Amino acid sequence: MEGIKEDTKSFSPYPLLVIGLILLAYALIQQIWLMAAAVVIVPFLTFYIVTVLNKPYWGFITLFTLNYFFIGILRYVNIQNSSVMMDTFIIFLLVCIFLYSLCGGKIPWQRANNKLLYISLVWMIYVFFELFNPSAVIEAWVYTRNSFYNFTLLVLLTSLLLSRVLDIKRILFLLSIFTLIAIAKALIQRYIGFDAGENAWLIRSESYKTHLLPSGIRYFSIFSDAGNFGSNMGMAAVVFMILSFYMSNKKLRYYYRFVSLLAAYGLIMSGTRGAMIVPLGGLAMFILLNKNVRYIVGGAICLLFIYIFFAQTHIWDSNRQIHRMRTAFHPEKDASYLVRKANQKRLAEYMVHKPFGEGVGLAGIEGRRFSHRFTTEVPTDSHYVNIWVQFGIVGLCLHIVILLFIITYSAYLIMFRIRNRELKGMLIAMNCGLWGIMLSAYGNNFFWQYPTGYIAYIFQTFLVLGKSYDNELTGQTKLEPNTNIL
Known part of the structure; x- marks a missing residue:
């Protein structure tokens, strides 16, 4: 946007500053609070x-940040049709990209020509035709339109x-900061209490029914529920532990x-038994993707230790969170698990005649x-069951x-096509976390909720475009150890 930059250089902001101060003083004297707020915010x-x-890039960073804290903010600010805010911001960002490109800015449009974007368009078309489902409303x-376009738009924005590679590192670093928050x-909820x-x-x-239990409190942090929080912390534990093995920067x-380690503790605080599969599944995938014998052995030992600790011992059973997590390894004794299976059986009898779902x-x-x-009337309690009921067995x-x-x-890319070690580590971490x-998601209905849905789409795009990032590093044996993340 060179034209905009040239205009701003010759433009003096002082007259506007004086006018703004006059308007602010007038609004405060007259106690016109809306006008005062507008003078400050505009x-x-x-x-x-x-x-x-x-620089549309900063719009994406804003979107990524807003996505992570969106649900937490809504607990304190009552906004009707709040999802429209996210939709509006995405449209604004798309408009900025096109204007930036029209004014001579460099946007790598060729990156939009990728497998994942075409696949997302197939899903978009399927969801569109659900409008013609006889039982649809x-x-x-x-109101649930995000299942129609979020996948495609996030893939497009991430690609462009x-x-x-530095962008991947920045997103992962930002995610680590958000995880700590x-x-x-x-921790505040546990040791000080809910606000x-x-x-x-x-x-x-009525979430107290599923979060304030006799077996212990399930903490949810800034997430939609404890299941979403626990699964995200499990993903963060996997992603950042794997990243730590590949980063060239020792401090990082x-x-x-x-x-x-803190994320693993967050998983335990959530009391989400289904989230236990996240580190276990992530570790198992890490073993499959790795060609380093030391990492394979280490991952296998960790996997075995976690299983033995929770499934075969009663160590620290006095801790309510650990005791609750341990029941995940004995589902046949869990009443809620049996209720879920019964509900799925009831739904199966109904859905047998609805291959394209209820709507x-x-x-x-x-x-x-x-x-x-x-x-x-029947709780789904699972992302995949939820997809099955809405979109049918075909959609599932x-x-x-x-x-x-x-x-x-x-x-396949990680094992046979990616040459740069540090990039390979980042892709392995995201693959295992995803x-x-x-x-x-089989035991919790969180996969499309904030912030998980956006994070998953961004990770998926990084993974499928892995080779293009590797091509950027052609001729380099490793990333520069002193490259700044931010």
Whole structure:
């Protein structure tokens, strides 16, 4: 945006500053609070818009940040149709990209020509045709529209705006900071207590029934629920521990190990038994992808230790969180697991005649706001069951095939095509973390919720475009150890 930059150099902001101060003084004297707020906010908003127009990359960083804290913010700020905010911001970012490109900015449009974007378009077309499902409700489709375009738009934005290896490193580093903030909030909940906003949410949504249990409190931090929090912490534990083995910067290695251990503790605090599969599945995938005997042996030992500790011993059973996590290895004794299986059996009898599903947004208790029917009276309690009920066995198979393609294709790239060691480590970490939450999604309905959905789409794009990032490093034996992340 060279034209914009030239204009701003010759433009003096002082007259506007004086006018702004006069308006602010007038608004305060007259106690016109809305006007005062506008005078303060508008300059910052204008500066931000100009910044994103000149460099859309910062818009993506804003989107990534807002996505992580979106649910936590909504506990304290009552916003109707809050998802429209995210949709609006994505549209704004797309507009900025096109304007930036039209004004001579370099956008690598050729990167949009990739396998994952075409695959996401297939899913988008399938969801669009769900509008013509005989049992569908258009209002439900509209309110759950994110299943229609989020996949495609996030793949497109990631492909265009995060085109360098340094961008991957920045996203992972930012994710580590956000993870620490989420853990800090969970620790506050445990040792200080829930605040007024969280107590109100527990009562309003009746989440106290699933979070304040006789077996112990399930902490949820800034996430939608403890299941989402626990699975994300499990993913973070896997991703950052694996990253620590491949980072050339020694300080960064120790920092990521610290984050990984805290994330594992966050998983335990969540009390989410289904999230236990995340580190186990991630470790198993790490063993499969690795050609380093030392890492394979170390991963296998860790996997065996975790299994023996939880499945074959009663060590620290006095700790409520550990005792609850241990029951994940004995599901036949868990009443809630048996109820879930019974619900799935009931749904199977109903869904046998609905290969394309009941309709978008018409699965689980949350679907009652659109329609009262059998599928909205039976809890789904699983991402895959939720997909099955909404989109039918055809949609479920398509969804699973897409996920498995991403995992297997990226595994092929990692094992046979990626040459740079540090990049390979980042891709292995994301592959293992993604595989872990894919497994956990069977027992928890969180995969498309904030912030998991966006993180998963970004990781998937990095993985499928792994070879293009490796090509950037052609001729280098390793990344520069002193490369700044931020």
